Amino acid sequence: MSEKDLTIDSEIIDEITEGKEDKHVEKHGKEHPDVPDDAGYEKYCSLCNRPESIAGKMIELPNNITVCSDCMQKSFDLMSNSNFDYSKLMNMPGVHIMNMAELENMMPKAKPVKKKKEGEKKEPALNLKDIPAPHKIKAKLDEYVVGQEHAKKAMAVAVYNHYKRVATDTMDDIEIEKSNMLMIGPTGSGKTYLVKTLARLLDVPLAITDATSLTEAGYIGDDIESVVSKLLAAADNDVEKAERGIIFIDEIDKIAKKRNSSQRDVSGESVQQGMLKLLEGSEVEVPVGANSKNAMVPLTTVNTKNILFICGGAFPDLEEIIKERLNKQASIGFTADLKDKWNHDKNILEKVTAEDLRNFGMIPEFIGRLPIIFTLQGLNEEMLVKILKEPKNAILKQYQKLLALDEVKLEFDEAALEAIAKRAMEKNTGARALRAIIEEFMLDIMYEIPKDDNIGQVTITKEYIEGTGGPVITLRGQALLTGE
Known part of the structure; x- marks a missing residue:
């Protein structure tokens, strides 16, 4: 390999990076035969994993490998500024020159993300006329879910208001806040089933995840952004579709602050703090087709502003916290309540307040981002x-x-x-x-x-x-x- 072999045709590179492929094809007589039609999906740089919308036009290499102009320039700068004689590589013992086909097999197959068409007039994500009224949503839920009248009514109103908010996002200066929900109910009372039925009726992407596997960034377990990755996968990697979906986080009570623990709480309060930006609405970079970020997984940006978050949990021992608060309110005298007045109250969970949840171990900032709190009754x-x-x-x-x-x-x-x-x-x-x-x-x-x-x-x-x-x-x- 001589120094002449390492030189590049700067004119060809400029034509490709400036988006003048037609000029290059006209001049050199052919396009690259190995690159398939992208069929409306973005191309990713094989080195930095940035999509075409961020890194710019891709340079197509043999064996379906695409590289952005920045990575290509850095590679040639490194080679040209190096004092190493590359012609000696061929004669070095133990050195194997990798061909492009081997490089293709070593790289993971990235899941495609749809392109955003340029110049296309952006239409509203939802039409107000297409959003079913709360009584219609509840009537559909009644066909599948027995009882839980208050929960179904609260969900129907919250979902209706949320999608009205999505439909009128840029209508005027009045910004409607998100109506994220927190469902509290004993195991087997229908929390997950309600959400599954709701998503099926509304025909929107739904991701159901478990809070028990979430940990602080850098620790073994799923990153907090993985909940958005699952929604993106449920929406067939269509970012715009995912940005108006529903995320249901079950077992949310498992990320409560651990009491009397001397160890670092990487799956408790820190996870609640990390979820604050997701619940309120922000742009987060999430891996496509994986639960954790690494150098070989492409990333895309998802805005969680219009994603509806529904959290659910059994919250064991929450009844005792509620009873303790209610008993403290009892006065002394002939009209005082008995201490065991609340022991046989089957609907004690309905009296839950934000203070009770804070005593359970949920931080105030987290509770504040779940404005709609309702309970499900235990089944008889x-x-x-x-x-x-x-x-x-x-x-x-x-x-x-x-x-x-x-x-x-x-x-x-x-x-x-x-x-x-x-x-x-x-x-x-x-x-x-x-x-x-x-x-x-x-x-x-x-x-x-x-x-x-x-x-x-x-x-x-x-x-x-x-x-x-x-x-x-x-x-x-x-x-x-x-x-x-």
Whole structure:
């Protein structure tokens, strides 16, 4: 390799970096054959991972490698200013000259990000007429979610106001603040299910993440910006679509300040502080297709100003904090409240205040960025029975459809449903227990039914649930038979 081989045609480089590819093609007779059409997606520099919209026009090298003009210039400056004789490289023992094909295989495949078209008139992200009214949102939620009337009403109003805010973003000088939400409720009360149903009804990108894996930057775990990366992935890496999506952060109570801890709290208060800028709205650089930033992952900028954040958590022991505050307010005398007045109040969570959350371990700045706080009730036996049979995709309807594919009808006695709900209450895990209980009793039935084509109907009885009898089996065109 001679010094002549290291020189470049400055005229060609100038033509490419100045965006005069047509002139270069006309002069040299061809485009590069290995570079595919970008189909509306941005190209990334293979060295610095900056997109074309930031780094400028890319220089296309063989084997689909693209390099920005800055990195290309730095490379040639380094080579030209170096006193090293590159012609001796070929004769050095142990030196392997890498070809471009090997370099392509070593680099990770970047997930594409759509280009923002130049000169295109920016239309409003949402049309006011397309936003369903709160009563329509709640009516749709009623079809899927049993009970929790106050929670559904609060969510419907908050979401309606949020997307009105997105639609009228630049209408006038009055800036509407974000309506981020905080849901508090025991496990299995329907927090995640409410958010999933809401996102499906609104047809917007949704990212569901868990706060337990989040840590302060530089520590093992997911960076705080990873929640936005998941939303970007859910929006097919379309930044504009992601910027009006919904992020649901579950288990938010797990990032409360740790009490009486001598170790550094990298997954508690520091995570709350790091999330402040996301909740309020700011431009953050997030990795595309990864949870953490590193040199080999491309970054893109996402503005969280119009992203709706919904946080949810069970907040164990919060009831005790509320009771302690309420008991302190009791006076002394004949009209004083009894100390155990609140011990049997099942709706004690509804009396939660920002002060209670601060005593739990949430910092005031974090609570202030979640202005809408509402609670979900714990489920009772009556609500569990309704959950079994009333929603559009109720658990019983799912099993009835499974057996209908085998041309078998499945029925449940009302007493059997009550027995299932009673067993679920004993597990104290909310609606999650229902599926586990039914799966346990349906296992033998779903195993045996495909064996016999004569079975036409199976009826689940209370005795079968309680273990004192079996299901009632009806053969096609014959009398009832009792299952063993």
